[in-house]
Amino acid sequence: MSATSSTILNLPDQSTATLPKKNYINAEHGLLSWLFTGDHKRIAMLYLISITFFFFIGGAFAGLIRLELLTPQPDLVASDTYNKFFTMHGIIMIFLFLVPSVPATLGNFLIPIMLGAKDLAFPKINLLSWYLYMAGGTFTLAALVLGGVDTGWTFTTPLSTHYLNTHVITAATAIFIAGFSSIFTGLNFIVTIHRMRAPGMTWFRMPLFVWSNYAASLLMVLGTPVLAIAIVLVALERTFGIGVFDPTKGGDPLLFQHLFWFYSHPAVYIMILPGMGVISEVISTFSRKRVFGYTAVAFSSVAIALFGFFVWEHHMFIMGVSNYSALVFSLLTMLVAVPSAIKIFNWAFTLQQGSITFETPMLYAFGFLGLFTIGGLTGVFLGSLGMDIHLTETYFIVAHFHFVMVGGMLMAFLSGIHFWWPKMTGRMYPESLSKLAAVVTFIGFNLTFLPQFILGYLGMPRRYHAYPPEFQVLNVLSTAGATVLGVGYLLPMLYLAWSLKYGAIAGNNPWQATGLEWQIQSPPLTENFIEVPIVDHEAYDYEWLAHKTQHEVTTVG
Amino acid sequence: MHISPVLWQFLVKWLNASALFPREASTIAPYADELYFFLILITILGLLLVGALLLVFSVMYRKEKHPVATQIEGSTLLEATWTIIPLAIFLVCFVWGALLYFRIYNPPTNAMNIYVVGKQWMWKAEHPGGQHEINALHVPMGRPVQLTMISQDVFHSFSIPDFRVKREVIPGRYTTVWFEATAVGTYHIFCTQYCGTKHSAMIGEVTVLTPEDYQKWTQQSTSGMSLAQNGERLFASMGCNACHSGNAAARGPNLAGVYGSKLQLANGSQVLVNDAYLRDAILNPSQHVTAGYSPIMPTYQGQISEDGLIDLVEYVKNLQTNYRVQQTLTTSQSDQTAPITPEMVKP
Ligand code: HEM
Ligand SMILES: [Cu+2]
Numbered sequence: 001m002s003a004t005s006s007t008i009l010n011l012p013d014q015s016t017a018t019l020p021k022k023n024y025i026n027a028e029h030g031l032l033s034w035l036f037t038g039d040h041k042r043i044a045m046l047y048l049i050s051i052t053f054f055f056f057i058g059g060a061f062a063g064l065i066r067l068e069l070l071t072p073q074p075d076l077v078a079s080d081t082y083n084k085f086f087t088m089h090g091i092i093m094i095f096l097f098l099v100p101s102v103p104a105t106l107g108n109f110l111i112p113i114m115l116g117a118k119d120l121a122f123p124k125i126n127l128l129s130w131y132l133y134m135a136g137g138t139f140t141l142a143a144l145v146l147g148g149v150d151t152g153w154t155f156t157t158p159l160s161t162h163y164l165n166t167h168v169i170t171a172a173t174a175i176f177i178a179g180f181s182s183i184f185t186g187l188n189f190i191v192t193i194h195r196m197r198a199p200g201m202t203w204f205r206m207p208l209f210v211w212s213n214y215a216a217s218l219l220m221v222l223g224t225p226v227l228a229i230a231i232v233l234v235a236l237e238r239t240f241g242i243g244v245f246d247p248t249k250g251g252d253p254l255l256f257q258h259l260f261w262f263y264s265h266p267a268v269y270i271m272i273l274p275g276m277g278v279i280s281e282v283i284s285t286f287s288r289k290r291v292f293g294y295t296a297v298a299f300s301s302v303a304i305a306l307f308g309f310f311v312w313e314h315h316m317f318i319m320g321v322s323n324y325s326a327l328v329f330s331l332l333t334m335l336v337a338v339p340s341a342i343k344i345f346n347w348a349f350t351l352q353q354g355s356i357t358f359e360t361p362m363l364y365a366f367g368f369l370g371l372f373t374i375g376g377l378t379g380v381f382l383g384s385l386g387m388d389i390h391l392t393e394t395y396f397i398v399a400h401f402h403f404v405m406v407g408g409m410l411m412a413f414l415s416g417i418h419f420w421w422p423k424m425t426g427r428m429y430p431e432s433l434s435k436l437a438a439v440v441t442f443i444g445f446n447l448t449f450l451p452q453f454i455l456g457y458l459g460m461p462r463r464y465h466a467y468p469p470e471f472q473v474l475n476v477l478s479t480a481g482a483t484v485l486g487v488g489y490l491l492p493m494l495y496l497a498w499s500l501k502y503g504a505i506a507g508n509n510p511w512q513a514t515g516l517e518w519q520i521q522s523p524p525l526t527e528n529f530i531e532v533p534i535v536d537h538e539a540y541d542y543e544w545l546a547h548k549t550q551h552e553v554t555t556v557g
Numbered sequence: 558m559h560i561s562p563v564l565w566q567f568l569v570k571w572l573n574a575s576a577l578f579p580r581e582a583s584t585i586a587p588y589a590d591e592l593y594f595f596l597i598l599i600t601i602l603g604l605l606l607v608g609a610l611l612l613v614f615s616v617m618y619r620k621e622k623h624p625v626a627t628q629i630e631g632s633t634l635l636e637a638t639w640t641i642i643p644l645a646i647f648l649v650c651f652v653w654g655a656l657l658y659f660r661i662y663n664p665p666t667n668a669m670n671i672y673v674v675g676k677q678w679m680w681k682a683e684h685p686g687g688q689h690e691i692n693a694l695h696v697p698m699g700r701p702v703q704l705t706m707i708s709q710d711v712f713h714s715f716s717i718p719d720f721r722v723k724r725e726v727i728p729g730r731y732t733t734v735w736f737e738a739t740a741v742g743t744y745h746i747f748c749t750q751y752c753g754t755k756h757s758a759m760i761g762e763v764t765v766l767t768p769e770d771y772q773k774w775t776q777q778s779t780s781g782m783s784l785a786q787n788g789e790r791l792f793a794s795m796g797c798n799a800c801h802s803g804n805a806a807a808r809g810p811n812l813a814g815v816y817g818s819k820l821q822l823a824n825g826s827q828v829l830v831n832d833a834y835l836r837d838a839i840l841n842p843s844q845h846v847t848a849g850y851s852p853i854m855p856t857y858q859g860q861i862s863e864d865g866l867i868d869l870v871e872y873v874k875n876l877q878t879n880y881r882v883q884q885t886l887t888t889s890q891s892d893q894t895a896p897i898t899p900e901m902v903k904p
Contacts, residue, residue, distance in 0.1 A: 008620070080754050152751050158728060159711040163677070163753055247729025248858055250841070253712065254727070287618070293631035318714065319725040320732040323662060327655055334647035341643040342636070344607060349635065351614035353627040358615075366611060373607045377600040384650045386657020387592050390721045393714055393749035457593065458579050459718020461749040464757035468745060470576065542626065 008286070008357050010512050011428065017505035019426045023523040038123035039526055044109035045424070046130050051097055051105060052493070054137060058092035061085050063486060066479040074466040082465040083150035084166070088140075090153030091171060095178050096137055098405055099267065102274035103185055103220075104133070106416045107213045109424060111189060113517040113524065114207050116198025116533040121191040129184035136178025143170040152463060154264070155230075157245040157256040161237040169238060172231045179224045179231075182270070186220030189213055198516075200535030204298070207515055207539050208291060211298040212277030215305035219266045219273075223309070227263035230256060254319060261312035269308040271405055273301055275412030276343060279365050282415050283347050285513040286362040287354030290540035292346045300339035307336040317388045326385055333383035340376050344369065359511070360431065363438040364415030371407025371445065375400060378453065396456025399449045407445055414441070414492060421496065422510045426523045427503030433495050441488030447481025514545045582744055582765065583720035584737040585661055590721075592653055599646060661722060664735035668703035671696070672784070672867045675706065675713035675726040678755035680746060683867060686775055687783040692761035694746065696738055697771035703735040705832055709863045714750035717763055725750060731833045738765040788872025791865055795857065803879035809854065810847045813882065816874045821848040835870045
């Protein structure tokens, strides 16, 4: 390959190349072989399909929300319907997309391979967690079809317990079940990472993707049960009126907020940490360098996970908590921002002295860095007590968490899907189209959510179905942006599906990356490795890779 | 951070006129905006820094220019730098934000009080002088106003963006917020906590009047009975006066002058008597037995609305002598006015 080419793509000769005769996809045939599989890679694919399905339902609701907000009048739908729209959008995006996205698809597929293992520690539990996910999804759809829910994804009591006649319990059941899916996935990862590493794969030789999923798994296992409890209490209060959240019975309405955010704040880290892992892999590969300060990045994941449990009250600064507890939680919030800042600089400095190419995953990773930086810094606005008073519950919040979750997490997810697509399917996607999609997504994203920061400072409340006319211009901009963004999301769907049949054959290691997953065939065999690999080098050791490749060439030739 | 006052004025004027910025209509607003600009500045600088690093490295170390990467393990010095500098900046934001928070949530002692009840889906304001308004609030300019708020059903949240204040309105407990308006005009009141079907219609308008206009407004819109007078009527009709008769042999403690005092409870603890305590003592008397009395007071849970509680609290609050209690004892339909105690708020 010539040094002037801007690509490191290393594809086999397309005239002779074929997919490996035996791989996990064609190992067995028929729908049942998929539905009863114990293979982590097949389960990952099941997740990928179902998550994509729910993402597009959630996305359709986003479109409807934005369409309603095109004009200040409540003209598209009635207010109850609008409230159901944003509730569905929120529930689906959070519980059925963001939380499982990277761990359940990429994590499931890659963690065993990255560790040199044949499978996860508990393949059957892994399959069970997919069924739980699907059951959760089915209940969500049932709530939708039966007439919807309008609690908002936050299920605020006493609104959800005493004042709404919609399908709250159905939706709560959905979340309860989906929560167990997440707990099982987390448990499976933790045990696998502790027990199934190949000889030589020490903790500090693990790819950072594994580290970040490990940290997220801790959160899933420790945090999700609290959500489950909160949800059960809501259901009990609704059916039996037990009164834990009801002040007229001596209960405390703020208790629900504490319980809910004790899960839901760490949950944002469940969502973002695995995405950070993807970014580490991608940036390292396309600058051909070991991640700068590997140990610091690994530890900062764990630090984020642990600190993540001590900041929940920052969702309640205006709720009449004591001024002094607000002070403590604001301080802790500022502290938890630091590890994220560290990571941004580590990624940037990984580029330094590298040999950088700009493949599609790298473009998405750059998108992530930009958008996540904005998302993170606007989080400091909200952590800063006095400013939070004015900004909370407005569109500033909506913009902030979309920057973090959608700008950050979704960019990372798309980056990862493109990066590992050749490994998962054995085929490449059309390159110029994928780069176009990355750029369209980036532009559409900014056009959609930047105006919302301004709307927020102007005071436009979130979850509003109609709004005063002076907010219209910015809302129109945002809706226009959402249209562009929608196109940006549809494109990958189409060309990735196309590539399944027509994409170029990828070969084992199209990016010349160092991870163990790139040393086996694409798509992999059901058992991943023919013999247990022995790991004798650090993560991201490109010199080892160069040496190995040379060695292979000489022995083969 | 100190911006030159002239520059600041210019900036604020320009921004106030633009559609990208809410009006500055309270004494808090300039402080909030100052912090906001500081945070924006940090965000832009941070973004420029990250952007510049990415751009420069991408150009300098792209594959064409730099075909072979040099492996670097890391650098403790650099790591320490980018841990400590962000930490320092975040700590500045923390301290600044905390100062602002205390400014916004600690009312000055001379603030006049207005009650606000949130319900699905309206704001009901009750002035001590007996003026009631729905989705509207009239306040004088240049005087600190404290709102004592409670919800009758679900969480609501009271927000006036042009004043930069907001506070959750919670069922079962009083929350407060205060502001001092600096410009005559009308401003939006939003409910910012999702509260069901007509959440987005729970909008009101606060009208800031000059002190003279405010005086006129209070005179024109009074219902003829102050909150305390309404409370007095309730005090009699609900039978409170049977025990709280104010004399030494009464079965309940004397309520005159109790507001603001430290009360010794039967369980040994001491409490400060404020609005929240009074409300709670009416609803859950068995948990607040005053030392020296037996727990015989019935609960009024479910028998009285939040509006009624406010009236009762306002009555007890203003009870400086036993004169009114004597009155309510003898007549349960008292419309006569009491001798005015100096502290009593009179419209
Ligand atoms: C085209 C893309 C999207 C648009 C235009 C969009 C738009 C919106 C809007 C306008 C709201 C605020 C509703 C309100 O408060 O009145 C909202 C809420 C929300 N969005 Fe999105 N969104 C998009 C994509 C996503 C994605 C991809 C996710 C997650 C992966 C997501 C997660 C959420 C969540 C969790 C909420 C909160 C719902 C609630 O308030 O209950 N959104 N979205
Ligand atoms: Cu409300």
